[in-house]
Amino acid sequence: AQSVTQPDIHITVSEGASLELRCNYSYGATPYLFWYVQSPGQGLQLLLKYFSGDTLVQGIKGFEAEFKRSQSSFNLRKPSVHWSDAAEYFCAVGDGGATNKLIFGTGTLLAVQP
């Protein structure tokens, strides 16, 4: 069965520092992969997605993610974090069935220090 693991529950970075959030997935075929961000009291906003093609995907707000099939990973990166990036980040995989159901990881809570 498909699954997503986000090993880091909580990460703190300084403003201006680089960021990498880890995501590992389990999926039999080429996965549909997503990163979402959730701010307090808000729903989920799509940052970026990977379906096929170039393994480095650019998203909104300066985020990018790299698909590495050999490592079953889809890590999210940002070269310079802003205080407004503090939020919870979820990695998700599409289940490949008859729905566009997403299977989410447990999330990584990002705190940004001034």
Added chain:
Amino acid sequence: ETGVTQSPTHLIKTRGQQVTLRCSSQSGHNTVSWYQQALGQGPQFIFQYYREEENGRGNFPPRFSGLQFPNYSSELNVNALELDDSALYLCASSLGVGQGGKLFFGSGTQLSVL
């Protein structure tokens, strides 16, 4: 602002009661999915409605039921509430059920069961 609205934003119920949550999808979207997000967890797929028919269901008991109306708005009904039903309930709309379709999430309904 995604165009997906959910009501109410907060709700407090007692164990054993019934609750109805509502979702108005983004204009033009014919698919609505419901997710349950327990505290500290990622969202979990409850079910999806496509053109007024259930089109997939997650691992939730039958006391979780839904409905989609001709205008594609949707309801989630939960009978015989249990304490573990306390969670944020998210609605997401999309155009079709393909994996490439972008999901637009509402801000959710926070349900507390006492």
